Amino acid sequence: MDALKKIIKDFPKFLWSGWGSIAAIFLFIAAWDVGNQIYGDMILPSPLQSFQSVLELFKDKEFLDNLSITIDRVIVGFGLSLSIGTILGLIAGFFVTASVASRPIITILMGMPPIAWIVLAMIWFGMGDMTVEFTVFVASMPIVFIGALQGTRTLEDKFEEMADTFKVPKLMKFTDIYLPHIFSYIFPAWVSALGMAWKIVVMAELLATSDGIGAALAMARSQLDTKTALALVVIMIALLMIVEYVFLEPIKKEVEKWRD
Template identity: 55%
Template sequence: MTRNLRQQASDALTASGHYLWSGWGSLASLGIFLAIWELTAQQLGPLILPTPIEALTTLRGLFESGAAWPEIAITARRALAGFGLSVVIGSLLGLAAGVSMTASMMARPIITVLVGMPPIAWLILALLWFGAGDGTPIFTVFIACFPIIFVGAMQGTRTLDGQLKEVARMFGLSTWMKLTDVYLPHVVSYLFPAWISALGMSWKIVVMAELLSTEDGIGAALAVSRSHLDTAASMAWIVALVGTLLAIEYLLLEPLKRRVESWREFASSSN
């Protein structure tokens, strides 16, 4: 028992070290990006590309004036609403299609069409259907993210090891244990990359939709700054957008992913 506790403590320490190291790697890549941005801005001038300091100073002014938070909240609400719908519906339908070969074959051409359809086309249709309001960006995000999540869920179900199912049956595992200890961890390992990819896409698409169809949100703010030829404000809004996306991914999805997938490390240490 003492040996197992020591092993678990060692595994936890190793996992923490890997997490910290990945954080340093992310900070290093961010530093390199900022350095390249700074050098490029110095060559092009503030009218074409402001420096990181100028963009951050402008962003700070937007926060101090109270103009930033409402726009960020509106964009985040729309992006997360469309993303949440795609996660729920895409995951459930993908799991169902993965279980049934017939459903999988029937869904393939539909998913191909959805993947090949450019988001701008969906945006035009959404404008005709929903008008200028929340419905247009939310629907555009949903329909663009749906096929990514659907394919991830379907592939996770289709690739489940048949021998693993047989072992679970031989040991007489209950349906709940099969679901939580055998099926779910494997499927989640496919779902999480799909969710993260869809999350990044949702932010890009919602800003595009806002720019063309709404009067509020970060996309609308970008349209205003563009009309005023205010490059610093444009870059400030882009920094706010990217910062919000990174915060959601690293503070919400990444810890959840590590918690759900910790079964792999535990299984390896047990063996």
């Protein structure tokens, strides 16, 4: 509860520190506008046209339904990867044998291209939700697993010895020593996995479903509707940035303060 109050209290300071990022975004938009003037609306619609298309899309019920479907798929796939990856990573971190046995499996999962998983999932599950959710899970789970594994494997024995010397209760040892350290590794892994899940779900929908943001992007591609395609890309990036930088980044900074 105290940590949550601290995050809320420091939130205005966090927003102020984000002016550099905002300036970078405006610089990118300026470069985008220059590209529009060079290549024309057919190749690269102007920022103004794209943002107008964004507003038009949010007035379209079909788009809102597709957006809801995509978010649901992200929640299911990412939720599975978060829960299973965290549990297995903690187990592998606390037990050396499990860590050694899991290493080649995680290497295979990390090295497998997401497009290959999409093709296999289409064969195994057909065209639908299961294909997308499975691909999101299998692509993002190793990231969560590695974060949990590193968090447990990097626990320093001297802190545990000091706690034992002062006869610290087990519950306090877990909440004040183990949990902050492990969570400072797991939470950034969750953030990275969320970004991966968002990208993978759109890719899988583009190839394997007839609904969702990815399917809408495929439709815009088939109709050579560059303006709508770019508007969809803007929406996908904006939603991810809002979740990551407005909601998750302040929490991440708070849980990593112990490193300083």
